[in-house]
Amino acid sequence: MTERAGGDDHDRAVSSTLSYALGLSIATMLITGLVIGAGGYVEQRRESVTRDGMTVIGQQIASDVQAVDRVVSGSDDEANVTATQGLPERIVGNDYTVVVVARSDAYLRVTTDSADGEIAVTVPLANETDVAAARLDGGDVGITYDEGEDALVIESA
Amino acid sequence: MADLDDRGQILVVGGFLLAVVFVALALILNSAIYAENLASRTEATDGDRALQYRSEVRAGTGAAIEHANQYDNTSHATITRNVSNGVADFSDLSARHAAVTGRTTNVSLLGTTNGTRIEQRANRTFTNNSSEGNWTVVEDVSNTRKLRMNVSAIHDDGYQFVANDSIPREWYLNVTGTNASADVEIRDGAGNTYECPSGAASVSVPFWINVSEGTVAGEECAGLVFAENVGDPYEVTIDNGSDLQGNYTMIVDNESLSQSPTDDYNSTGGSPFVEPAMYNVSVELTYESPELFYRDQIRVAPGESDD
Numbered sequence: 001m002t003e004r005a006g007g008d009d010h011d012r013a014v015s016s017t018l019s020y021a022l023g024l025s026i027a028t029m030l031i032t033g034l035v036i037g038a039g040g041y042v043e044q045r046r047e048s049v050t051r052d053g054m055t056v057i058g059q060q061i062a063s064d065v066q067a068v069d070r071v072v073s074g075s076d077d078e079a080n081v082t083a084t085q086g087l088p089e090r091i092v093g094n095d096y097t098v099v100v101v102a103r104s105d106a107y108l109r110v111t112t113d114s115a116d117g118e119i120a121v122t123v124p125l126a127n128e129t130d131v132a133a134a135r136l137d138g139g140d141v142g143i144t145y146d147e148g149e150d151a152l153v154i155e156s157a
Numbered sequence: 158m159a160d161l162d163d164r165g166q167i168l169v170v171g172g173f174l175l176a177v178v179f180v181a182l183a184l185i186l187n188s189a190i191y192a193e194n195l196a197s198r199t200e201a202t203d204g205d206r207a208l209q210y211r212s213e214v215r216a217g218t219g220a221a222i223e224h225a226n227q228y229d230n231t232s233h234a235t236i237t238r239n240v241s242n243g244v245a246d247f248s249d250l251s252a253r254h255a256a257v258t259g260r261t262t263n264v265s266l267l268g269t270t271n272g273t274r275i276e277q278r279a280n281r282t283f284t285n286n287s288s289e290g291n292w293t294v295v296e297d298v299s300n301t302r303k304l305r306m307n308v309s310a311i312h313d314d315g316y317q318f319v320a321n322d323s324i325p326r327e328w329y330l331n332v333t334g335t336n337a338s339a340d341v342e343i344r345d346g347a348g349n350t351y352e353c354p355s356g357a358a359s360v361s362v363p364f365w366i367n368v369s370e371g372t373v374a375g376e377e378c379a380g381l382v383f384a385e386n387v388g389d390p391y392e393v394t395i396d397n398g399s400d401l402q403g404n405y406t407m408i409v410d411n412e413s414l415s416q417s418p419t420d421d422y423n424s425t426g427g428s429p430f431v432e433p434a435m436y437n438v439s440v441e442l443t444y445e446s447p448e449l450f451y452r453d454q455i456r457v458a459p460g461e462s463d464d
Contacts, residue, residue, distance in 0.1 A: 024167065031171030038178040046185050053192040060195060067204035071451060074208045080452040083202040088195075092188040 043116070046092055050119050053091040054110040058123030060085055061098065061108055061141055061154065068143045068152055069127045081145040084157045089139045098141075100154050102133040127152065206260075207444045207451040210251070214264050214442045217247040219459035226274065226408070226434045233271045233412060233433045240435055241266050255444075263443045267454060271412035272436030275422075277405050277429040280309050283316060283398035285421035286429065290315075290399035292421050298409045299389040300436065302461035304368040306405035311336055311362060315397030320384040322346070322391045328384050332401055336362045341373050343380050346387035351380025363403070369460050404428070408460075410436040437461070 064085050071081050090096070096112040106125040111118055125131060130151040142157035221243030225236045248264040255262040275294060277283070283306075285292040298320075306318070314333040321327040326346035334340045338359040343351045353373040354360060364374035371381045384391055393409070415433040418424060422431050437458035444451040 027167050027171075031167060031174075035171065035174045035178065038175060038182075042178055042181050042185065045182065045189075049185050049189040049192065053188060053195075056192045056196040060198070064202045067202040067449075071204040071207050071449075075211065075451075075453045076455065078454055080450070081207075082450040083204070084448055085202065088191065091192075092185060 047114070047116070047119060050092045050094065050112060050114060051121060053088075054096060054112060054119070054121040055123065057087055057091070057096070057138075058098070058108045058110045058121055060087060061143075062123050062125050064141070064143050065125055065127055065131065065152055065154065068145060069129050072129050072145045072152070077150075078147055079145060080147075083143045085141050085143075087139060087141055089137075091138070096138045098134075098136050098138075098154075100131055100134040100136075102131050106131045202448045203446055204449065206446070207449055210255075210262055210444045210451075211442060211453060211455065213251065214247070214440060215455060215457055217251070218244055218264070218438060218440055218457040221247065222435050222438060222457065223459060230274075230433055233416075233435070236433060236435045237269050237271075240269065240438060244438070244440060260444065260446045262445070265441050267439040267441050269438045270410055270436040272408050272410045272434050273412060273415035274406065274408050274432050274434040275414070275429065276407075276432075277403075279428040280402065280404055281428060282312070282400075282402045283318075283395050283405070285395075285398070286423045286427075287420065288399070289421075290395070290397045292395055292398065293419075294393040294395055294421075295409050295411055295414050296392040297390045297413075298393060298411050299391075300410045300458065300461060301383055301393070302369055302408050302436070302458050304383055304405075304407040305370070306366050306368070306403060307363060308332060308339065308366065308401060308403045309363045310402040311339055311400070312402065313397070313400035316401035317396040319394045319396060320387050320391045321394070322388040324388060326387050328387045328391075329396075330366070330368070330381075332366075334359060339364070341366060341378070341381075343378075345380070345382070345385040347385075349380065349386075351378070353378035353381055355379060408434050408436060412436075 064083050068081050068083050072079055075081070091112060094112045094114050096110055099109040099111070101107050101109060106127060108123045108125060109120060110123065111120040129145070132146065132149060132151045132153045134154050136154065136156045140157040142155055144153045144155070146153050221240050225239035225243065229239060230236055244264055244266045251264070252262050273295065284290050311332060311334060316332050318330040319327060328346050329344055331342040332339060333342065339362060340359050341353040343353065354376045355378065360374040366373050368381060368383045371378055373381065412433070415431045418431045422429055437456055439454060439456050441452065441454045
Protein backbone atom coordinates (compact mmCIF):
# COMPACT_ATOMS: atom_id res chain seq x y z
CA MET A 1 0.00 0.00 0.00
CA THR A 2 2.76 2.34 0.95
CA GLU A 3 4.72 1.34 -2.12
CA ARG A 4 1.76 2.09 -4.20
CA ALA A 5 1.06 5.32 -2.46
CA GLY A 6 4.58 6.39 -3.09
CA GLY A 7 4.29 5.34 -6.73
CA ASP A 8 1.02 7.20 -7.11
CA ASP A 9 2.50 10.38 -5.95
CA HIS A 10 5.23 10.00 -8.48
CA ASP A 11 3.00 9.13 -11.43
CA ARG A 12 0.25 11.50 -10.67
CA ALA A 13 1.35 14.42 -12.82
CA VAL A 14 1.76 12.14 -15.81
CA SER A 15 -1.57 10.54 -15.20
CA SER A 16 -3.34 13.86 -14.92
CA THR A 17 -1.98 15.12 -18.26
CA LEU A 18 -2.51 11.80 -19.95
CA SER A 19 -6.00 11.31 -18.66
CA TYR A 20 -6.83 14.88 -19.66
CA ALA A 21 -5.57 14.25 -23.18
CA LEU A 22 -7.28 10.89 -23.27
CA GLY A 23 -10.54 12.31 -21.95
CA LEU A 24 -10.44 15.14 -24.43
CA SER A 25 -9.81 12.87 -27.38
CA ILE A 26 -12.47 10.38 -26.30
CA ALA A 27 -15.00 13.19 -25.87
CA THR A 28 -14.03 14.64 -29.26
CA MET A 29 -14.32 11.25 -30.92
CA LEU A 30 -17.63 10.54 -29.29
CA ILE A 31 -19.13 13.88 -30.16
CA THR A 32 -17.72 13.83 -33.69
CA GLY A 33 -19.12 10.35 -34.15
CA LEU A 34 -22.48 11.43 -32.85
CA VAL A 35 -22.61 14.52 -35.04
CA ILE A 36 -21.51 12.61 -38.14
CA GLY A 37 -23.88 9.76 -37.40
CA ALA A 38 -26.84 12.01 -36.69
CA GLY A 39 -25.98 14.20 -39.68
CA GLY A 40 -25.90 11.17 -41.96
CA TYR A 41 -29.15 9.93 -40.53
CA VAL A 42 -30.77 13.33 -41.03
CA GLU A 43 -29.53 13.46 -44.62
CA GLN A 44 -30.88 10.00 -45.29
CA ARG A 45 -34.25 10.88 -43.77
CA ARG A 46 -34.31 14.07 -45.74
CA GLU A 47 -33.91 12.26 -49.02
CA SER A 48 -36.50 9.67 -48.17
CA VAL A 49 -38.99 12.32 -47.03
CA THR A 50 -38.35 14.33 -50.20
CA ARG A 51 -38.98 11.24 -52.28
CA ASP A 52 -42.19 10.48 -50.35
CA GLY A 53 -43.36 14.07 -50.68
CA MET A 54 -42.78 14.09 -54.40
CA THR A 55 -44.57 10.78 -54.83
CA VAL A 56 -47.53 12.13 -52.90
CA ILE A 57 -47.63 15.32 -54.98
CA GLY A 58 -47.38 13.31 -58.20
CA GLN A 59 -50.17 11.03 -57.07
CA GLN A 60 -52.38 13.95 -56.07
CA ILE A 61 -52.00 15.44 -59.55
CA ALA A 62 -52.55 12.02 -61.14
CA SER A 63 -55.72 11.53 -59.10
CA ASP A 64 -57.01 14.93 -60.21
CA VAL A 65 -56.21 14.14 -63.82
CA GLN A 66 -58.17 10.94 -63.43
CA ALA A 67 -61.12 12.78 -61.84
CA VAL A 68 -61.24 15.31 -64.69
CA ASP A 69 -60.79 12.50 -67.19
CA ARG A 70 -63.78 10.69 -65.74
CA VAL A 71 -65.94 13.80 -65.91
CA VAL A 72 -64.86 14.45 -69.52
CA SER A 73 -65.48 10.83 -70.49
CA GLY A 74 -68.93 10.96 -68.93
CA SER A 75 -69.85 14.18 -70.76
CA ASP A 76 -70.35 15.44 -74.25
CA ASP A 77 -67.48 16.84 -76.29
CA GLU A 78 -68.21 20.47 -75.49
CA ALA A 79 -67.87 19.97 -71.74
CA ASN A 80 -65.97 22.62 -69.85
CA VAL A 81 -64.10 21.10 -66.91
CA THR A 82 -61.47 22.68 -64.67
CA ALA A 83 -60.09 21.26 -61.43
CA THR A 84 -57.69 23.02 -59.11
CA GLN A 85 -55.55 21.40 -56.44
CA GLY A 86 -53.67 23.18 -53.67
CA LEU A 87 -50.12 21.80 -53.41
CA PRO A 88 -47.03 22.99 -51.50
CA GLU A 89 -44.53 25.17 -53.35
CA ARG A 90 -41.51 23.40 -51.87
CA ILE A 91 -40.70 19.98 -50.51
CA VAL A 92 -38.37 19.85 -47.48
CA GLY A 93 -37.16 23.30 -48.39
CA ASN A 94 -36.39 22.51 -52.04
CA ASP A 95 -38.14 23.73 -55.17
CA TYR A 96 -39.51 21.01 -57.38
CA THR A 97 -40.61 20.66 -60.98
CA VAL A 98 -43.36 18.52 -62.48
CA VAL A 99 -42.94 17.39 -66.06
CA VAL A 100 -45.93 15.89 -67.86
CA VAL A 101 -44.67 13.36 -70.36
CA ALA A 102 -47.38 12.97 -73.01
CA ARG A 103 -47.29 9.50 -74.52
CA SER A 104 -49.73 6.67 -74.94
CA ASP A 105 -48.78 5.61 -71.40
CA ALA A 106 -48.38 9.13 -70.05
CA TYR A 107 -46.62 9.75 -66.76
CA LEU A 108 -45.52 12.55 -64.45
CA ARG A 109 -41.90 13.10 -63.55
CA VAL A 110 -41.37 15.05 -60.36
CA THR A 111 -37.80 16.28 -59.81
CA THR A 112 -36.05 18.36 -57.21
CA ASP A 113 -32.50 19.69 -56.99
CA SER A 114 -31.18 19.20 -53.49
CA ALA A 115 -27.62 19.74 -52.27
CA ASP A 116 -26.86 16.09 -52.99
CA GLY A 117 -27.99 16.14 -56.57
CA GLU A 118 -31.25 15.46 -58.32
CA ILE A 119 -34.01 13.29 -56.88
CA ALA A 120 -36.63 12.16 -59.40
CA VAL A 121 -39.86 10.24 -59.00
CA THR A 122 -42.17 9.05 -61.78
CA VAL A 123 -45.89 8.57 -61.28
CA PRO A 124 -47.96 6.88 -64.02
CA LEU A 125 -51.17 8.49 -65.26
CA ALA A 126 -54.26 6.43 -65.97
CA ASN A 127 -56.11 8.55 -68.48
CA GLU A 128 -58.51 7.94 -71.33
CA THR A 129 -58.39 11.47 -72.69
CA ASP A 130 -54.93 12.54 -73.91
CA VAL A 131 -52.81 14.82 -71.76
CA ALA A 132 -50.79 17.71 -73.16
CA ALA A 133 -47.06 17.86 -72.45
CA ALA A 134 -46.19 20.47 -69.84
CA ARG A 135 -43.56 21.56 -67.37
CA LEU A 136 -44.58 23.35 -64.20
CA ASP A 137 -43.00 24.55 -61.00
CA GLY A 138 -44.26 23.71 -57.53
CA GLY A 139 -47.45 25.19 -56.16
CA ASP A 140 -51.16 24.97 -56.96
CA VAL A 141 -52.07 23.03 -60.06
CA GLY A 142 -55.02 23.42 -62.42
CA ILE A 143 -56.26 20.75 -64.81
CA THR A 144 -58.43 21.90 -67.69
CA TYR A 145 -60.07 20.08 -70.56
CA ASP A 146 -59.18 21.69 -73.88
CA GLU A 147 -62.03 20.90 -76.29
CA GLY A 148 -60.10 22.07 -79.35
CA GLU A 149 -57.19 19.72 -78.72
CA ASP A 150 -59.37 17.13 -76.99
CA ALA A 151 -56.71 16.92 -74.30
CA LEU A 152 -56.22 17.59 -70.61
CA VAL A 153 -53.95 20.54 -69.93
CA ILE A 154 -52.04 20.57 -66.65
CA GLU A 155 -50.74 23.98 -65.63
CA SER A 156 -49.79 26.07 -62.61
CA ALA A 157 -52.85 27.69 -61.10
CA MET B 158 -7.10 25.24 -13.50
CA ALA B 159 -7.64 27.16 -16.75
CA ASP B 160 -7.35 23.85 -18.58
CA LEU B 161 -10.09 22.32 -16.56
CA ASP B 162 -12.39 25.30 -17.30
CA ASP B 163 -11.82 24.92 -21.06
CA ARG B 164 -12.72 21.32 -20.88
CA GLY B 165 -16.45 21.87 -21.25
CA GLN B 166 -16.05 23.69 -24.58
CA ILE B 167 -16.06 20.56 -26.65
CA LEU B 168 -19.28 19.47 -24.96
CA VAL B 169 -20.86 22.87 -25.59
CA VAL B 170 -19.85 22.85 -29.25
CA GLY B 171 -20.90 19.22 -29.62
CA GLY B 172 -24.19 19.85 -27.86
CA PHE B 173 -24.83 22.85 -30.08
CA LEU B 174 -24.15 20.83 -33.23
CA LEU B 175 -26.44 18.07 -32.02
CA ALA B 176 -29.13 20.64 -31.29
CA VAL B 177 -28.86 21.86 -34.89
CA VAL B 178 -29.14 18.28 -36.11
CA PHE B 179 -32.26 17.74 -34.02
CA VAL B 180 -33.85 20.91 -35.30
CA ALA B 181 -33.15 19.74 -38.86
CA LEU B 182 -34.65 16.37 -38.01
CA ALA B 183 -37.73 18.06 -36.59
CA LEU B 184 -38.16 20.06 -39.80
CA ILE B 185 -37.84 16.94 -41.89
CA LEU B 186 -40.30 15.13 -39.65
CA ASN B 187 -42.67 18.04 -40.16
CA SER B 188 -42.36 17.71 -43.93
CA ALA B 189 -42.99 14.00 -43.62
CA ILE B 190 -46.13 14.63 -41.59
CA TYR B 191 -47.29 17.17 -44.15
CA ALA B 192 -46.70 14.71 -46.98
CA GLU B 193 -48.65 12.04 -45.11
CA ASN B 194 -51.45 14.49 -44.53
CA LEU B 195 -51.52 15.36 -48.21
CA ALA B 196 -51.51 11.68 -49.10
CA SER B 197 -54.39 10.85 -46.81
CA ARG B 198 -56.64 13.59 -48.18
CA THR B 199 -59.73 12.17 -49.76
CA GLU B 200 -60.04 12.97 -53.41
CA ALA B 201 -60.60 16.69 -53.29
CA THR B 202 -61.85 16.94 -56.84
CA ASP B 203 -65.43 15.75 -56.63
CA GLY B 204 -65.79 14.67 -60.21
CA ASP B 205 -68.26 12.00 -59.20
CA ARG B 206 -70.63 14.58 -57.76
CA ALA B 207 -70.44 16.61 -60.94
CA LEU B 208 -71.39 13.58 -62.98
CA GLN B 209 -74.08 12.75 -60.47
CA TYR B 210 -75.49 16.23 -60.88
CA ARG B 211 -75.41 15.75 -64.63
CA SER B 212 -77.53 12.63 -64.40
CA GLU B 213 -79.87 14.34 -61.93
CA VAL B 214 -80.37 17.13 -64.44
CA ARG B 215 -81.10 14.57 -67.12
CA ALA B 216 -83.65 12.83 -64.91
CA GLY B 217 -85.20 16.07 -63.61
CA THR B 218 -85.51 17.66 -67.03
CA GLY B 219 -86.86 14.41 -68.44
CA ALA B 220 -89.53 14.38 -65.75
CA ALA B 221 -90.42 17.99 -66.57
CA ILE B 222 -90.86 17.05 -70.25
CA GLU B 223 -92.98 14.03 -69.40
CA HIS B 224 -95.16 16.04 -67.07
CA ALA B 225 -95.67 18.84 -69.57
CA ASN B 226 -96.49 16.33 -72.32
CA GLN B 227 -98.98 14.59 -70.10
CA TYR B 228 -100.87 17.52 -68.59
CA ASP B 229 -101.97 20.80 -70.13
CA ASN B 230 -100.63 19.82 -73.55
CA THR B 231 -103.04 21.82 -75.67
CA SER B 232 -100.33 23.56 -77.72
CA HIS B 233 -96.59 23.55 -78.19
CA ALA B 234 -96.40 27.00 -76.62
CA THR B 235 -98.05 25.78 -73.41
CA ILE B 236 -95.77 22.76 -73.22
CA THR B 237 -92.68 24.88 -73.81
CA ARG B 238 -93.74 27.28 -71.08
CA ASN B 239 -94.37 24.43 -68.65
CA VAL B 240 -91.04 22.77 -69.42
CA SER B 241 -89.25 26.08 -69.08
CA ASN B 242 -90.87 26.64 -65.67
CA GLY B 243 -90.08 23.08 -64.64
CA VAL B 244 -86.40 23.46 -65.54
CA ALA B 245 -86.20 26.78 -63.68
CA ASP B 246 -87.79 25.23 -60.59
CA PHE B 247 -85.41 22.29 -60.76
CA SER B 248 -82.48 24.68 -61.06
CA ASP B 249 -83.55 26.67 -57.99
CA LEU B 250 -84.19 23.57 -55.92
CA SER B 251 -80.94 21.86 -56.79
CA ALA B 252 -78.98 25.08 -56.23
CA ARG B 253 -80.42 25.38 -52.73
CA HIS B 254 -79.61 21.76 -52.07
CA ALA B 255 -76.03 22.16 -53.33
CA ALA B 256 -75.45 25.36 -51.35
CA VAL B 257 -75.65 23.35 -48.13
CA THR B 258 -72.37 21.64 -49.05
CA GLY B 259 -70.73 24.79 -50.41
CA ARG B 260 -71.36 24.21 -54.07
CA THR B 261 -73.25 26.14 -56.68
CA THR B 262 -75.28 24.62 -59.48
CA ASN B 263 -77.42 25.96 -62.28
CA VAL B 264 -79.46 24.60 -65.16
CA SER B 265 -80.74 26.75 -68.00
CA LEU B 266 -82.84 25.86 -70.98
CA LEU B 267 -81.04 26.35 -74.29
CA GLY B 268 -83.59 25.09 -76.76
CA THR B 269 -86.50 22.78 -77.37
CA THR B 270 -87.66 20.54 -80.20
CA ASN B 271 -91.39 20.24 -80.67
CA GLY B 272 -92.90 16.95 -81.63
CA THR B 273 -96.08 14.96 -81.86
CA ARG B 274 -97.50 12.18 -79.76
CA ILE B 275 -99.24 9.51 -81.85
CA GLU B 276 -101.43 7.23 -79.83
CA GLN B 277 -104.12 4.63 -80.07
CA ARG B 278 -105.63 4.36 -76.64
CA ALA B 279 -108.65 2.21 -77.50
CA ASN B 280 -108.20 -1.48 -78.14
CA ARG B 281 -108.82 -1.71 -81.90
CA THR B 282 -107.02 -2.91 -85.02
CA PHE B 283 -103.92 -1.02 -86.11
CA THR B 284 -105.85 0.72 -88.88
CA ASN B 285 -106.31 4.43 -89.49
CA ASN B 286 -109.42 6.41 -88.65
CA SER B 287 -111.15 5.17 -91.84
CA SER B 288 -110.31 1.55 -90.94
CA GLU B 289 -107.76 1.24 -93.76
CA GLY B 290 -105.02 -1.29 -93.05
CA ASN B 291 -102.26 0.33 -95.14
CA TRP B 292 -101.60 3.89 -94.10
CA THR B 293 -98.88 6.40 -93.34
CA VAL B 294 -98.45 7.09 -89.66
CA VAL B 295 -96.09 10.04 -90.04
CA GLU B 296 -93.66 11.44 -92.60
CA ASP B 297 -90.43 13.39 -92.23
CA VAL B 298 -89.23 12.00 -88.90
CA SER B 299 -85.65 11.98 -87.67
CA ASN B 300 -86.15 10.67 -84.17
CA THR B 301 -88.73 8.57 -82.38
CA ARG B 302 -88.99 7.87 -78.69
CA LYS B 303 -91.25 6.03 -76.28
CA LEU B 304 -92.47 3.75 -79.03
CA ARG B 305 -94.38 0.79 -77.68
CA MET B 306 -97.33 -1.29 -78.70
CA ASN B 307 -99.56 -3.69 -76.89
CA VAL B 308 -100.83 -6.64 -78.91
CA SER B 309 -104.18 -7.97 -77.74
CA ALA B 310 -105.18 -10.13 -80.73
CA ILE B 311 -103.62 -11.45 -83.93
CA HIS B 312 -106.03 -11.84 -86.85
CA ASP B 313 -103.49 -12.68 -89.56
CA ASP B 314 -99.75 -12.69 -90.36
CA GLY B 315 -99.52 -9.57 -92.51
CA TYR B 316 -98.95 -6.78 -89.97
CA GLN B 317 -95.81 -4.73 -90.53
CA PHE B 318 -94.69 -1.62 -88.74
CA VAL B 319 -92.31 0.06 -91.18
CA ALA B 320 -89.78 2.88 -91.22
CA ASN B 321 -88.22 3.71 -94.58
CA ASP B 322 -85.99 6.48 -95.86
CA SER B 323 -85.66 8.05 -99.31
CA ILE B 324 -82.96 5.66 -100.64
CA PRO B 325 -85.11 3.56 -99.82
CA ARG B 326 -83.92 1.42 -96.96
CA GLU B 327 -86.60 -0.23 -94.96
CA TRP B 328 -86.83 -1.30 -91.33
CA TYR B 329 -89.84 -3.33 -90.33
CA LEU B 330 -91.38 -5.18 -87.45
CA ASN B 331 -93.63 -8.08 -88.31
CA VAL B 332 -95.96 -9.89 -85.92
CA THR B 333 -97.00 -13.41 -86.93
CA GLY B 334 -98.49 -16.52 -85.39
CA THR B 335 -101.56 -17.11 -83.31
CA ASN B 336 -102.91 -15.65 -80.11
CA ALA B 337 -101.38 -18.54 -78.20
CA SER B 338 -98.01 -18.50 -79.93
CA ALA B 339 -96.89 -15.23 -81.47
CA ASP B 340 -93.51 -14.31 -82.97
CA VAL B 341 -92.01 -10.94 -83.68
CA GLU B 342 -89.62 -10.58 -86.58
CA ILE B 343 -87.46 -7.54 -87.21
CA ARG B 344 -85.51 -6.65 -90.30
CA ASP B 345 -83.27 -3.59 -90.22
CA GLY B 346 -82.29 -1.24 -93.05
CA ALA B 347 -79.19 -3.32 -93.85
CA GLY B 348 -81.20 -6.52 -94.27
CA ASN B 349 -80.30 -8.17 -90.96
CA THR B 350 -83.16 -10.15 -89.50
CA TYR B 351 -83.85 -10.92 -85.87
CA GLU B 352 -86.42 -13.10 -84.14
CA CYS B 353 -88.01 -11.99 -80.89
CA PRO B 354 -88.11 -13.54 -78.44
CA SER B 355 -84.84 -15.12 -79.50
CA GLY B 356 -84.70 -18.83 -80.24
CA ALA B 357 -87.71 -21.05 -80.65
CA ALA B 358 -89.72 -19.42 -77.85
CA SER B 359 -92.99 -17.67 -78.64
CA VAL B 360 -95.20 -15.37 -76.63
CA SER B 361 -98.93 -15.45 -76.10
CA VAL B 362 -101.23 -12.44 -76.34
CA PRO B 363 -101.59 -9.98 -74.80
CA PHE B 364 -97.99 -8.77 -74.78
CA TRP B 365 -96.05 -5.55 -75.06
CA ILE B 366 -93.52 -4.72 -77.74
CA ASN B 367 -91.49 -1.93 -76.22
CA VAL B 368 -89.43 -0.83 -79.19
CA SER B 369 -87.56 2.03 -77.50
CA GLU B 370 -86.62 -0.22 -74.62
CA GLY B 371 -85.79 -3.15 -76.91
CA THR B 372 -88.04 -5.67 -75.19
CA VAL B 373 -90.80 -8.04 -76.27
CA ALA B 374 -93.09 -9.26 -73.47
CA GLY B 375 -90.58 -7.87 -70.99
CA GLU B 376 -87.73 -9.95 -72.40
CA GLU B 377 -84.75 -8.20 -73.89
CA CYS B 378 -84.58 -8.62 -77.62
CA ALA B 379 -81.33 -8.17 -79.52
CA GLY B 380 -81.84 -6.28 -82.74
CA LEU B 381 -84.99 -4.48 -81.65
CA VAL B 382 -83.68 -0.98 -82.34
CA PHE B 383 -86.17 1.20 -84.17
CA ALA B 384 -85.17 2.44 -87.63
CA GLU B 385 -81.71 0.83 -87.33
CA ASN B 386 -79.66 1.38 -90.53
CA VAL B 387 -82.31 3.69 -91.94
CA GLY B 388 -81.28 7.27 -92.75
CA ASP B 389 -82.94 10.50 -91.56
CA PRO B 390 -85.57 11.61 -92.28
CA TYR B 391 -87.75 8.54 -92.55
CA GLU B 392 -91.45 7.90 -92.79
CA VAL B 393 -93.39 5.48 -90.65
CA THR B 394 -96.14 3.35 -92.18
CA ILE B 395 -98.32 0.46 -91.14
CA ASP B 396 -99.05 -2.36 -93.59
CA ASN B 397 -102.02 -4.67 -93.02
CA GLY B 398 -102.97 -2.96 -89.79
CA SER B 399 -106.22 -4.90 -89.75
CA ASP B 400 -104.27 -8.10 -89.01
CA LEU B 401 -103.34 -6.95 -85.54
CA GLN B 402 -105.28 -5.51 -82.65
CA GLY B 403 -104.19 -3.55 -79.60
CA ASN B 404 -102.92 -0.11 -78.81
CA TYR B 405 -99.73 1.88 -79.24
CA THR B 406 -98.03 5.15 -78.44
CA MET B 407 -95.00 7.01 -79.75
CA ILE B 408 -93.51 10.50 -79.81
CA VAL B 409 -91.84 11.76 -82.99
CA ASP B 410 -89.87 14.93 -83.65
CA ASN B 411 -92.31 16.12 -86.33
CA GLU B 412 -94.37 19.00 -84.96
CA SER B 413 -96.50 19.72 -88.03
CA LEU B 414 -98.51 16.51 -87.75
CA SER B 415 -100.03 17.60 -84.45
CA GLN B 416 -100.66 21.11 -85.76
CA SER B 417 -102.51 19.89 -88.85
CA PRO B 418 -103.45 16.22 -88.40
CA THR B 419 -104.08 14.12 -91.49
CA ASP B 420 -107.39 12.33 -92.15
CA ASP B 421 -105.82 9.19 -90.78
CA TYR B 422 -106.39 10.44 -87.29
CA ASN B 423 -109.52 10.93 -85.27
CA SER B 424 -110.11 14.57 -84.46
CA THR B 425 -112.79 14.09 -81.84
CA GLY B 426 -110.88 12.27 -79.14
CA GLY B 427 -111.12 8.71 -80.50
CA SER B 428 -108.23 6.56 -81.61
CA PRO B 429 -105.82 6.87 -83.25
CA PHE B 430 -105.13 10.49 -82.40
CA VAL B 431 -102.27 12.97 -82.42
CA GLU B 432 -101.49 15.70 -79.93
CA PRO B 433 -98.73 18.24 -79.39
CA ALA B 434 -95.72 17.02 -77.42
CA MET B 435 -92.20 18.14 -76.72
CA TYR B 436 -89.65 15.86 -78.30
CA ASN B 437 -86.45 16.94 -76.57
CA VAL B 438 -84.76 19.86 -74.86
CA SER B 439 -81.17 21.06 -74.65
CA VAL B 440 -80.01 22.38 -71.32
CA GLU B 441 -76.78 23.82 -70.05
CA LEU B 442 -75.70 22.78 -66.60
CA THR B 443 -73.07 24.30 -64.36
CA TYR B 444 -71.56 22.73 -61.28
CA GLU B 445 -69.00 24.54 -59.22
CA SER B 446 -67.21 23.44 -56.07
CA PRO B 447 -64.06 24.96 -54.56
CA GLU B 448 -61.95 22.53 -56.57
CA LEU B 449 -63.98 21.86 -59.68
CA PHE B 450 -65.74 23.87 -62.33
CA TYR B 451 -67.94 21.93 -64.71
CA ARG B 452 -70.20 23.13 -67.49
CA ASP B 453 -71.85 20.96 -70.08
CA GLN B 454 -74.71 21.01 -72.52
CA ILE B 455 -76.94 18.00 -72.68
CA ARG B 456 -79.83 16.94 -74.83
CA VAL B 457 -82.66 15.29 -72.95
CA ALA B 458 -85.10 13.02 -74.76
CA PRO B 459 -86.50 10.48 -72.29
CA GLY B 460 -87.09 7.03 -73.71
CA GLU B 461 -85.12 7.52 -76.89
CA SER B 462 -83.04 4.80 -78.44
CA ASP B 463 -83.12 5.05 -82.19
CA ASP B 464 -80.25 7.49 -82.71
